[in-house]
Amino acid sequence: MLLSIGIVGLPNVGKSTTFNALTKEQRAEAANYPFCTIEPNRAIVTVPDERVDRLGEMVKPERIVHATIEFVDIAGLVAGASRGEGLGNKFLGQIRETEVIVHVVRCFEDENVIHVHAKPDPRSDVETINTELALADLEQIDRKLERLTKQLKGDKNLQPVVDAAKEMRSLLDSGRPVTDYEGTPDAFRALVNELEPLTAKKVIFSANVDEASLAEDGVYVSALREVAAEQGAEVIKLCAKIEEEMAGLSDDERLEFLEAMGAQESGLDQVIRASYKALGLISFFTVGLKEVHAWTIARGTTAHGAAGVIHTDFQRGFIRAEVIPYETYIAHGSEAAAKAAGDIGLEGKDYIVQDGDMMYFRFNV
Numbered sequence: 001m002l003l004s005i006g007i008v009g010l011p012n013v014g015k016s017t018t019f020n021a022l023t024k025e026q027r028a029e030a031a032n033y034p035f036c037t038i039e040p041n042r043a044i045v046t047v048p049d050e051r052v053d054r055l056g057e058m059v060k061p062e063r064i065v066h067a068t069i070e071f072v073d074i075a076g077l078v079a080g081a082s083r084g085e086g087l088g089n090k091f092l093g094q095i096r097e098t099e100v101i102v103h104v105v106r107c108f109e110d111e112n113v114i115h116v117h118a119k120p121d122p123r124s125d126v127e128t129i130n131t132e133l134a135l136a137d138l139e140q141i142d143r144k145l146e147r148l149t150k151q152l153k154g155d156k157n158l159q160p161v162v163d164a165a166k167e168m169r170s171l172l173d174s175g176r177p178v179t180d181y182e183g184t185p186d187a188f189r190a191l192v193n194e195l196e197p198l199t200a201k202k203v204i205f206s207a208n209v210d211e212a213s214l215a216e217d218g219v220y221v222s223a224l225r226e227v228a229a230e231q232g233a234e235v236i237k238l239c240a241k242i243e244e245e246m247a248g249l250s251d252d253e254r255l256e257f258l259e260a261m262g263a264q265e266s267g268l269d270q271v272i273r274a275s276y277k278a279l280g281l282i283s284f285f286t287v288g289l290k291e292v293h294a295w296t297i298a299r300g301t302t303a304h305g306a307a308g309v310i311h312t313d314f315q316r317g318f319i320r321a322e323v324i325p326y327e328t329y330i331a332h333g334s335e336a337a338a339k340a341a342g343d344i345g346l347e348g349k350d351y352i353v354q355d356g357d358m359m360y361f362r363f364n365v
Contacts, residue, residue: 002068005099005102018206018267019043021268045068045069045070047067047283055292058334067295067296099279107207140197141168178199206235207237209221209237209239214258282353284297303349317363321359322345
């Protein structure tokens with residue numbers, strides 16, 4: 001599965017700079033004026049995982065395949081975006097295609113960088129974006145309800161879907177996101193899967209700070225953390241300008257530089273960790289002389305489901321899975337040593353895959 005992460009925010013908060021920093025590229029134009037990004041910039045990035053690198057060093061395969069994610073740099077949203085202001089309808093549609101929203105919030109002052117307001121105001125900035133996302137969802141559910149009401153006359157079985165749509169509309173009309181829904185009807189979940197509401201997406205707030213606030217939170221970061229806590233979201237903190245300037249450094253050099261500035265991990269590591277946590281994702285590995293490969297799955301996936309991620313034939317002809325936890329493999333030093341010690345598990349279809357499991361699937365063609 002390819003995880004898609006959309007980078008959003010108001011104009012001139014550092015979205016394109018953040019994109020360049022996270023992807024270690026200079027493909028997104030970053031300029032001191034609104035809407036310098038029109039078409040979304042996209043980049044596929046490998047997921048850093050020390051476990052994959054360690055397995056590669058031990059096994060020395062022909063190739064190493066990390067998991068990958070896609071970053072999408074979406075143009076700045078403004079008040080009125082849901083009505084088309086600033087090409088808002090187009091940009092909102094681009095957000096709908098992503099699984100996670102990284103909402104970049106400017107948390108520094110710089111009179112040389114234009115801001116849509118007189119100065120940064122994290123709460124107000126977040127509310128502006130949230131309002132536009134909710135209004136876009138409201139417009140979408142209104143169109144859906146109109147169609148459903150007409151269809152209901154000829155198909156009374158659609159009543160549960162109509163009721164679910166009305167509940168969704170009521171929620172949005174009261175200014176609350178779809179994630180606030182507390183019921184469990186299948187019709188509501190099916191509607192969410194179909195419409196992919198913007199307010200149903202997981203959000204991670206990225207505080208774009210100056211150098212001084214990397215080590216300690218300033219007043220703007222503290223304000224953003226307060227807003228995020230109210231919404232049950234996580235805050236990561238990075239200085240996009242510094243990280244972009246480090247694009248040419250090695251991973252070790254980048255980390256050393258960040259630590260000297262008071263940061264414990266790179267922006268990319270923070271975003272990936274937070275995204276995996278928000279979506280409940282884990283990794284398992286297949287290991288052999290030809291390839292060491294990291295695979296991304298949802299937490300709670302069975303061995304049968306994990307086999308299908310690799311290939312449908314694996315899932316269709318599944319017999320069993322041979323499983324070695326990563327730590328066990330490292331402790332023994334090889335698959336042969338783990339097998340000799342009796343530390344390889346033989347699991348059936350219903351085994352719940354754990355993060356870091358090394359798996360070998362037996363199947364009939």
